[in-house]
Amino acid sequence: MSQAPQDPHGQLHTDTTAMAAIDADAPRPSARWRMLVYSAIGVFMFFVPITVNGVSTIPLDHLVTWVRGLLGPFGRWVGLAIIAAGAVHPFVTGRWRKDATRMVFALLAVLGLVAAVMVMAGVGPFWLLDKNIGPFLLDKLVVPVGLIVPIGGVFLALVIGYGLMEFVGVYLRPAMRPIWKVPGRAAVDAVASFVGSYALGLLLTNRMYTGGRYTAREAAIIAAGFSTVSATFMVIVAKTLGLMDVWLWYFSGTLVVTFLVTAITVRIPPLSRIPDEVAPGVVHHPEQAVTRNRFQVAKRAAEQTLAEAPSLPRNMWINFRDGLVMVMQILPSIMSVGLIALVLATYTPVFAWVGMIFRPFFWALGFSDPALLSSAAATSVAEMFIPATMVADHPDFVARFVIGVVCVSAIIFFSAVVPAILATDIPVKLWHLLVIWVERVILTILLATPLAHLVAAVAG
Template identity: 50%
Template sequence: MKPSATATPGSAAKFIVCSALGLIMFFVTITINGKSTIPLDHLTNWVRSVLGPSQKYIVLLAIAAGAALPFIKGTWNRSRQDRIFSFCKLIGLLCAAMFVFGWGPAELHTNKNLFPFLFTVLCSSLCFLIPIAAVFLSFLTDYGLMEFVAIFLQSVMRKIWKTPGRSAIDAVASFVGSYSLALLITDRLYREGKYTTKEAFIIATGFSTVSTTFMVVVAKTLQLMPYWNFYFWTTLVITFIVTAIVVRLYPTAHVTEAYADGVTPQPEEVITGNRLSRAWQEALLASSASGNIGANVWRSTREGLHMVCNILPTIMSIGLFGMLMALYTPLFNWLGYIFYPFTAMMQVPDALVVAQALATSIAEMFLPAAFVVKAAIAARYVVAVVCISELLFFSALIPCILSTTIPVSIPKLLVLWVERTILSIILAGAVALFFF
């Protein structure tokens, strides 16, 4: 057992106050000027209203930075995957410039599901929401709240998800932080011998969801902010239930349980005794070691800015490609028939439209939202949940997973995507039947 932290007024106060601020900003709904939403959303809307028309140039600048970074850092040609995505980012910059300056075919500008949706609805929202959320994200992640919560999850992680108790921190990191942060944690622990290959595979493909910040964007797009807490917590529960099921199916069930080559296995300590007392001590340890609040906020903000620059160009390029495929080819209509029996079985309104919309999630997790903005609330809820809990998409998460040392193949990821989407439809559909 780790040594006890000293319960000084400073470390205890930092844990309580900072964690409370993070919880308030992300989870407490307040009403301002007749609009009920979380403080983070209110703050983002205020910043965007102050910036007015100039915000599109800030978005364009962020996209330009994201397109240039791989070439500035010399990472664009490290692998075929890096070359492909670096090229996609350049295409994304071109698309953003076309929208801002009115270049190119009129259809791209007049069709509300193309440039207007990708740039104005998605990129503009993310460009300001993610950095502002990052300012407050450190209050959720750096001062002991994650460690406090994780202690209570440890007793069930192995039994339900077949992963060590420490993987609870990875799961929480994804929901309150980002999949990129969680994947960094997972890959590092795998290389240190603290996860087996199977455990790392489960964590990377089962817990690495988009963050709370992205969920806010989805909820705003589909007009679900009045139901924010209901949407957030049901999505979290559904995502974890889906993961508990797929770990017992192919391909996850067949992944080797050996450790990575050349590492010394380091199984985790089994925690016994009073969990509340241990959780408090772990929280104080984290709070005591957290360092300067200003430095933590700056680090978190810097990571948020880097994420914005990384994801916006791919949304404009891969997102546009996915939208064009969805609007002008039958590909996703065909793929949608895989999911149609399940949306119909769960009595989701516009079942075929929802199924075909969800088929686009493999390209970009935001795309399904574009096709159901005007749908019934039950349909919007199902899409909002499934596009989070299906988890895997080519514009960001899949490249991140493939860039780790964890052995993962694209065919296995595609099988997992189908499994997770079907299970998510069934569970979200059941919730929608009772609630809406």
């Protein structure tokens, strides 16, 4: 099969003749109805909000809420069991010996187990049992994430396994590659994170990377640029900051700012320096350039994936298993790394010092309280919700709006996202994430401030 030279991004360009050759050699799938039916169910579960008992959210969230209701207080025990398994796993597999970072996180996993047991038992120092620290981490992060990742993984099989991503990717390549330097199929990743869960988005990204469909740089861009908290978390932030009366402005503005910031950060280090190579020992499956017959190309790309797809039960089991393994690595870190970050934010001036990085920008943009706002922005690296609580009663609408956008657009926070990214196979280092966080916060402040003034003028 003839191939044109590689472009600077390592993607293979093909002309119509080459595409015809691919079509001729590709296997033809049986039961094509699976592509429509399974993908439709997956889209419904992840992307179509429905109202149940007066609550409007995606069906997956309703399902997880129902499961949590069935479990009741036993949900904490499920979270504790997963944390215990995650604390033991690195030592049983020998994973802790691979490098210094994994060794540190293996020890932190043990710390997370100890902390979880103490919170469950109600014994320990006052700062651990503070309702906004230990119980918050266990009830608001550990239990929901512990359920949504493996349960969501079951339905994730329907989204990624039967051709939907390949079909959508063909149409979105003209935008995704030039603007964000990622394949068109990454658009599904971005939407999955924004309306669903960053943890599910990262699970999807890791599957695509280890499957040869993303390079290391592409996977890192998606993980650090699109793995936002869900829209449901945004509602909580907006309520806390008194922004629900401009909800559509806040939601759409945050979406635009987040993706604009990502478009900039992909062009500067450290993201621009991550190798544009596939995972070791994996065959690359790059997207092909399409100049015409886009529907036919999209249809064939989807059919090729469908032809190679395992049976539905096996596919759902594989994704459930991968989700369970991932959550075993995430939850202990939430209870250890997240605990340390929240304690520092609550009881020490560390984040006031870190906030000095951002103070000049708030001062230059004319904010009346740059010290408070810079400290609030700094705490976003600990937990995305803390900045909103710090400025909830601030009289300046623009300040509240900007901090509300920072909560989401910063993306990188230690109570959940950092452990989740480091739990994947994507070659992103801790210092990469810290630098990206600083870049994202600064860019968000600069972009969100004029937007906030516009909203204030329009909304009155």
